[in-house]
Each structure stands twice: as structure tokens, then as C-alpha cells.
Amino acid sequence: MIAELSLPVRYAETDAMSVVHHSNYIIWFEAGRVEFMRRAGIPYDEVERSGIYLTVSEVHARYLASARFGDTVVVRTRLSELRSRGVRFDYEVIGNAGKLLVDGYTRHICIDHSGNVARIPEPLLAQLRAIDGAG
Amino acid sequence: MIAELSLPVRYAETDAMSVVHHSNYIIWFEAGRVEFMRRAGIPYDEVERSGIYLTVSEVHARYLASARFGDTVVVRTRLSELRSRGVRFDYEVIGNAGKLLVDGYTRHICIDHSGNVARIPEPLLAQLRAIDGAG
């Protein structure tokens, strides 16, 4: 499964180079994986309410082209790795005319409410495994 | 007491007009009042750890001139009102050559850990009252 999320560029997301500031793509990656989880039937706010957090342990992004105010970008998110204690998501941010602007990934570690690394609980792991194309 | 806080403009804070985006002054107001509380000997993180929150109930800002990347601004903060259940802070953001860029205020309501409006606890109220020039 690849989840697509459309985001109109916010003026606040631009910078003095008249393009979207690079830090915002990291926030868009997050919006992308929240949408991915929602479509997979595992809303991330419910995951957290169950006492489990998929905290970010690594972020990587390559910037190939720029988005500007007035553009609407599409964030394409997929689950690219699934382990007993962590996951990896891959992202592509697509701009006008289907141009690839940014790609990247994030790694996440499962932690419990006290902040300790934990195994992803079996029901959640099963739901993630069932996603088409997972890991 | 007026607390002054120097902040170099971050590139991420600029927008496509090549000036600081207006939303960042609201964040600078917050940095200003955190500095105010620190100088008053009442660090806000300690206030929160005591179970009390001074949550924002109102924000007002007037934008008179712009800051740019490369500038360092000064946020001048004072406690302008003190009531049993809330406070008001006033702000001035000063740019290069002492120019007033933005002024404004925020109002805050005291709430307890369960989110209910509460009286400001007497020790904290006394500390706030003792600040020179308070409300």
C-alpha cells in the first residue's frame, strides 16, 4: 500500500528563498505516515492511547527540487521495513506535473509509556504485517 | 522589571516576502515571557512541574516593521496585569537601530493539572506580586 496525501503549501512554510523551507518536508513526512496509518485502519492517535509510541530514531531526506506557495504537493508514504521493535517508512514528495521534489525515510522505535524500548504488541504487529507490500 | 531577550533571526523563520513570518513573533513573545519568569526567579518549567499551567487565553500583536535574516531582535517583556486567576504580559520586539517592529500582549489563565481554572497558588502569586512594576 502507498498512501497519498495532498497538501497545499502554506505561506508560513516558505522561506526567504521563496521556496518551502527544508524542515517542513520532515513535518510532511509525519503527516504522510499519519495518513498511512489511518488508511491502514490503525490511526496513530489510537496507537498512542494504547500506551505505545513509534518514536522517530532516524530521518533522511534528499532535496531534488523545490515547492512554492501556490503549489499543492502529494506525499506518498509506504511501510518499507517491519521489525519486532521498529519500523521504517519511505516517502516521496511530488510537486506540480508529477515532479519528484524530495524523497527520504524515517526509522521508528517502539517505546512504552515509561520510555523503554519495547516489542511492538502482537495485535499491532499483525495489523502492520497484513498491509500489502509491508517490509 | 522588563526582561530583554536577544534572538538572532533563524532562516526557518523567514517567508517568501523575505521577512520574518508574522506567526514567529507569537513564539518570540513566549520565549520572552519564559525569560521574564526565569529572571523573576520563577522558571516556568518549575511552575508546570508544580502542577499549575498559565495557559494562553488571548494573543494580540501589531506589526509595524519587519525583521530579516541577519538581524538580531530584542524581545522586551513585562508583567502588565496580575489577577487571582490570570496574568497579562506585554511585549515589544525591537529590531536594528532600536526600531519597534511589533508590540502586543498575551493573557493567561491559571489551570490545574485536570484543566480546570484555578486560583494562582499563594506562593506563586506572592512571587509575581513582588516583581517590580507588576500590574
Add this chain to the structure above:
Amino acid sequence: MIAELSLPVRYAETDAMSVVHHSNYIIWFEAGRVEFMRRAGIPYDEVERSGIYLTVSEVHARYLASARFGDTVVVRTRLSELRSRGVRFDYEVIGNAGKLLVDGYTRHICIDHSGNVARIPEPLLAQLRAIDGAG
């Protein structure tokens, strides 16, 4: 005309009180008025490309209740004042179950490319005047 814009709360928009940080409503106001202009047939990126900016001169917000991650808010925007050199927009941010979370307004001054205050050009003024319920 009242323009409604739906925004799922981003995790990045929350703060340590587990609610949306107050500065983000100012950014949502902006997203709301961009949506308003788009629906009015006057996309703001086109306004800027014509050499005119509606720069923010004043922001006001009252915070009545909180949004959280997992919520989707609706920003309701209307043009509440129209003058030869400026406009005012009013906003309501509505949360779950139709609850009013935040209301506020922004004032804007028309400036030209060199940063001088200017009259809103007649074609744009006419378009704004034609909006149902304008000022």
C-alpha cells in the same frame, strides 16, 4: 461568503500540554484566508505575482478550548472589512462536535513590491467587493 477549510491536526503542531500550541492557530488563520481567496476566485499567489501584497498588520486570537492530535478542525473565514488600502478577515476554528475553539481576526495592509503602502488596485478591489457579505 464563509470559506471552510478542514485541517487534521499535525503531531508537530502539538506541545507538551498535549494540545495544539497557540501559535499554530495563527498559521491556520492564514491557511483559512488563502482558502477564502481561492474560493473567491482570487488565488493569493496570483495576487502576489501581480506585485501586490496584503501584509499582516494586526493579529488577534481568543483561545476558548483546545484541539488535540487526532482531531480535525475546521477554519471558517470571512472578509469582515474592506477599505481602499486594507482588509480585515475574521476567523472561527471549530473542533470536534462543533465546539468553538478559537476566534480572532487579522488586519492587512496593501503594499507594493517596494514595500510602500498602496491602494488596493481597482480590479482586485472590485473582486473583493463582489464577495457576498464583504465588509
Add this chain to the structure above:
Amino acid sequence: MIAELSLPVRYAETDAMSVVHHSNYIIWFEAGRVEFMRRAGIPYDEVERSGIYLTVSEVHARYLASARFGDTVVVRTRLSELRSRGVRFDYEVIGNAGKLLVDGYTRHICIDHSGNVARIPEPLLAQLRAIDGAG
């Protein structure tokens, strides 16, 4: 040369996990390299005014531990690679008691005012080469 920059955590930088949201470290990296350039005698705003941009082409960060509101972090920045058309900076973000919170790097490509990849102009290249420990 390693440039150190002290940053008190802003409340707006925290998220609902009560720690600094991971996207802010990317903004802190930027503040770190701006400080690096300033100490190297090449303020980045002057570089831009000369018509040259060191645009971000890649970002990488590993998250090892968390910062919280009330903490002051130190960003340690060094120039780790210097090429005719680009540079790389490495970062460490240090928290309380000297704990390494996050490390990472950014790559930058030199572009001119029209957005084309360009050689770093010889005077700037010489200044960068002269930095102790550069690439």
C-alpha cells in the same frame, strides 16, 4: 573549528510526547551552521547578498535521546567536506550533563541567483578552506 551554539528549548518546540519534536533539530542544525559561518567570518546573510546560496540537498539525523522544555541544548557544528560545488556540515546536539541527543549532517549545493548549480566563488572557497579542520 567547531562552533558551539546554546539554545534554550522553546515551549513551541515541544510536542505531545513532552519532548522536542524531531523536526526542530533540523532547524537547530541550520542555526548551528549560521553560527559556524558567523564565527568563520563569513556571515551567511552576506553570502546570500553576494548572490550565492548554499541550498540544502540532503539532511540526515539520528535521534538518541530527548530534550525537554527547561533544557538548554548546545549545537556543535563543523565543516566536514568542502568541494568546488558543495559543502557538508556535521552536527551534534548535546543536552544536559553532556549527553549526546542527536547527531547528523546536511549537504549543500552552491546555486546562483537563477537557481543554477554553480562553483563556489574562489574568495568564498578560500575562506572556507582556511577554516581549521575543514574537510
